Amino acid sequence: MPDRQQITKKQHYVPRFYLKQFADNNGKLSVLDIRNKKIGRKRAYSGVCYEKFFYGVKTGEQDDVSQAVEDYLQNIEDKAVNAIAYFCKQVKDNKYISNNIRYDISYLMSIMWIRTDYFRQQMNRMSEDMTKKLYGLNAGHKDIYIKKAKELAKKQNINLSDKEIKKMRKMIIDGKYSLTFNNAQHLHFFEDVEGFANLIYAKNWRVYIVTGKYRFITSDTPVIEWFPEKKSFYGVSFLERKHYFPITPEVLIEAVYPISGKNLRRKRLNDKEVLEYNFIRPEYSLNYCYSDEEEQFGKILEIVNVLNRQGRKERYQESF
Numbered sequence: 001m002p003d004r005q006q007i008t009k010k011q012h013y014v015p016r017f018y019l020k021q022f023a024d025n026n027g028k029l030s031v032l033d034i035r036n037k038k039i040g041r042k043r044a045y046s047g048v049c050y051e052k053f054f055y056g057v058k059t060g061e062q063d064d065v066s067q068a069v070e071d072y073l074q075n076i077e078d079k080a081v082n083a084i085a086y087f088c089k090q091v092k093d094n095k096y097i098s099n100n101i102r103y104d105i106s107y108l109m110s111i112m113w114i115r116t117d118y119f120r121q122q123m124n125r126m127s128e129d130m131t132k133k134l135y136g137l138n139a140g141h142k143d144i145y146i147k148k149a150k151e152l153a154k155k156q157n158i159n160l161s162d163k164e165i166k167k168m169r170k171m172i173i174d175g176k177y178s179l180t181f182n183n184a185q186h187l188h189f190f191e192d193v194e195g196f197a198n199l200i201y202a203k204n205w206r207v208y209i210v211t212g213k214y215r216f217i218t219s220d221t222p223v224i225e226w227f228p229e230k231k232s233f234y235g236v237s238f239l240e241r242k243h244y245f246p247i248t249p250e251v252l253i254e255a256v257y258p259i260s261g262k263n264l265r266r267k268r269l270n271d272k273e274v275l276e277y278n279f280i281r282p283e284y285s286l287n288y289c290y291s292d293e294e295e296q297f298g299k300i301l302e303i304v305n306v307l308n309r310q311g312r313k314e315r316y317q318e319s320f
Contacts (some may be wrong), residue, residue, distance in 0.1 A: 219285035
């Protein structure tokens with residue numbers, strides 16, 4: 001176990017150096033509470049998007065794994081500060097963006113996507129759904145299920161009546177139960193960072209630059225993922241999804257399906273266009289959005305209220 005001085009208890013799933021860019025001059029973030037559809041109290045940028053030993057095998061419990069992941073992420077963050085500054089300067093000055101710097105940003109986007117609580121919860125939901133389906137298929141074979149249930153109960157010295165087995169089988173078939181997982185599956189995804197970075201790098205990038213008073217907002221899910229309509233049994237591939245990353249309040253990257261032509265295009269946006277991109281962020285984030293000022297949050301809530309009064313049944317209304 002590392003020395004006590006080296007132990008990091010507050011482990012951020014959105015790095016502080018990144019959040020600091022979106023804070024005001026006093027280091028405070030304006031907060032949009034997505035679930036409750038209201039503007040919350042301001043928070044210090046260092047006091048959000050973390051949990052105690054978040055990267056442990058079990059959240060909240062200290063272990064060597066959490067410290068190893070924390071050291072790995074800190075090394076990347078130290079390099080990311082300069083990479084972001086250089087990339088954004090080249091973008092704003094309409095200068096050449098090399099493939100090397102684009103890959104560095106792709107790697108950062110991959111890390112920022114994988115490390116979050118949103119990603120962890122998404123993976124756990126997928127695991128739960130898959131496990132329930134497998135259990136449901138097994139329980140669908142009545143005689144086989146009852147026989148196996150009795151054999152397992154006997155090995156564990158548990159007395160189960162036929163009525164109890166029948167009740168368990170119905171519960172499994174209906175899927176009316178919950179499963180919990182440790183963080184092992186999520187942590188394994190760090191091994192695939194390079195693969196995801198290659199996919200993001202392969203996409204076409206649309207890089208947007210603010211020109212007015214409004215700036216891009218971020219959230220507890222910096223890299224959000226938008227799924228187009230499913231067109232096949234196998235779903236939507238990674239390359240077909242859109243990924244949005246406000247790399248700073250002034251610059252946003254939209255990674256889209258790769259087509260012929262330039263792999264990176266720039267566009268300067270007015271306030272209305274910036275607001276439109278900010279409007280979609282709450283739908284694909286977990287709990288909170290952040291900015292250095294709350295004016296845009298008020299406008300976002302105004303639009304949502306208007307759409308609600310009009311009876312619009314948009315997909316985003318389920319979570320925002």
